[in-house]
Amino acid sequence: MEISLIDLKAQYNTISDQLNSVVLDVLASTNYIMGENVNKFEKEFSDYLGVKNAISVGNGTDALVIAMKALGIKEGDEVITTPFTFFSTAESISAIGAIPVFVDVNLDTFNIDVKKIEDKITKNTKAIMPVHIFGQPADMDEVLEIAKRYNLYVIEDACQAIGAKYKGEKVGVLGDVACFSFFPTKNLGCAGDGGMIVTNNDNIATLAKALRTHGSGENGQKAYNLINGTNEKLDVSNSGNDTVYNPLKYYNYLIGHNSRLDAMQAAILRVKLKEIDKWNDKRRDNARFYNENIKNESLVKPTEAEGRRHVYHMYILQSDHREVFLEYLKDKGIATGVYYPVPLHLQKVYIELGYKNGDFPNTEYLSKRTFAIPMYAELTLEQKHYIVDAINDFIGR
Ligand SMILES: *Cc1c(COP(=O)(O)O)cnc(C)c1O
Numbered sequence: 001m002e003i004s005l006i007d008l009k010a011q012y013n014t015i016s017d018q019l020n021s022v023v024l025d026v027l028a029s030t031n032y033i034m035g036e037n038v039n040k041f042e043k044e045f046s047d048y049l050g051v052k053n054a055i056s057v058g059n060g061t062d063a064l065v066i067a068m069k070a071l072g073i074k075e076g077d078e079v080i081t082t083p084f085t086f087f088s089t090a091e092s093i094s095a096i097g098a099i100p101v102f103v104d105v106n107l108d109t110f111n112i113d114v115k116k117i118e119d120k121i122t123k124n125t126k127a128i129m130p131v132h133i134f135g136q137p138a139d140m141d142e143v144l145e146i147a148k149r150y151n152l153y154v155i156e157d158a159c160q161a162i163g164a165k166y167k168g169e170k171v172g173v174l175g176d177v178a179c180f181s182f183f184p185t186k187n188l189g190c191a192g193d194g195g196m197i198v199t200n201n202d203n204i205a206t207l208a209k210a211l212r213t214h215g216s217g218e219n220g221q222k223a224y225n226l227i228n229g230t231n232e233k234l235d236v237s238n239s240g241n242d243t244v245y246n247p248l249k250y251y252n253y254l255i256g257h258n259s260r261l262d263a264m265q266a267a268i269l270r271v272k273l274k275e276i277d278k279w280n281d282k283r284r285d286n287a288r289f290y291n292e293n294i295k296n297e298s299l300v301k302p303t304e305a306e307g308r309r310h311v312y313h314m315y316i317l318q319s320d321h322r323e324v325f326l327e328y329l330k331d332k333g334i335a336t337g338v339y340y341p342v343p344l345h346l347q348k349v350y351i352e353l354g355y356k357n358g359d360f361p362n363t364e365y366l367s368k369r370t371f372a373i374p375m376y377a378e379l380t381l382e383q384k385h386y387i388v389d390a391i392n393d394f395i396g397r
Pocket of ligand 1: 059060061062085086088089131157159160180181182183193194195
């Protein structure tokens with residue numbers, strides 16, 4: 001049997017009629033940028049989370065970049081995050097000229113160790129960026145308490161955690177701003193790149209809306225007024241939601257980005273958003289199945305911390321003999337993935353930050369041991385049994 005880590009075809013097959021139809025509708029409409037599907041998806045997404053504003057952008061990395069710019073984070077500022085995450089988390093901080101300051105993770109949840117944050121706060125620290133890694137929410141009460149005490153922003157990197165809950169609340173509504181990715185393999189994925197910024201703060205939302213479209217038009221001017229404490233007015237009688245023919249699009253107020261969600265992606269995401277709770281429940285069922293049936297004593301299984309609804313973007317095991325184990329599973333036709341093999345503080349590009357091996361023992365330990373086994377909503381019972389049997393059979397080899 002061949003089992004992939006994530007099977008996008010299996011998902012597509014369950015909703016192909018709907019997807020094909022909405023894609024053709026957008027194609028025929030010739031409205032490809034912004035417009036009805038994007039507006040509706042933003043509304044549906046914000047309703048889903050229970051957050052005031054949702055601003056769609058081109059991808060999750062841009063969501064982080066634009067969110068931080070909207071908060072006014074700039075060159076030389078410091079943002080605290082973890083080195084055990086996808087590169088984008090830190091890259092987005094560097095991309096705006098700010099400095100990622102790393103804090104080690106917990107061994108049980110792989111999330112930021114909140115006991116170690118305060119030591120890293122300096123006069124330049126502007127924000128904490130917890131990552132809800134692999135779909136498990138970080139210790140948000142503690143992060144928010146520290147942020148409040150030191151007057152720092154909290155930016156949730158929720159790219160892997162759509163639908164995850166912390167003490168009953170969905171992630172994305174806990175910090176000042178949160179960012180999501182719709183990369184195809186994320187729990188809610190589109191057919192290309194896509195991302196979302198969410199916030200309850202209307203000013204942050206206005207700035208983010210301006211920044212995603214060249215700092216132009218009505219939002220550009222509103223953002224300009226916010227930044228400069230002015231109250232200039234633009235004649236908006238001719239404006240509308242239509243970006244292509246909006247007469248205000250050639251009035252620019254900020255240096256921004258061109259980072260929007262395509263109408264086609266929004267239409268696809270509108271179909272998929274209706275399924276996300278069901279899909280996440282199935283991921284949780286699969287995780288429970290693995291937890292109950294994997295009996296191989298040499299492996300460490302993932303844990304769900306108290307008060308969390310983990311959405312298992314990845315199901316992560318740990319082994320002292322990872323390479324041998326992965327080779328064995330490959331021979332059995334079972335795909336695996338290593339997340340993350342190189343801690344960010346040891347990435348070549350970050351040599352200049354001055355970190356060295358030994359700085360973050362938990363991250364370094366995990367990076368040598370962790371691996372993901374197949375996890376997606378459509379995994380069949382037969383596949384799950386095959387995977388578990390193969391894993392358990394490894395005993396004694
Ligand atoms: C996927 C991901 C991102 C970036 O999202 P893209 O859409 O690929 O740009 C950022 N942070 C984390 C933790 C991610 O998993």
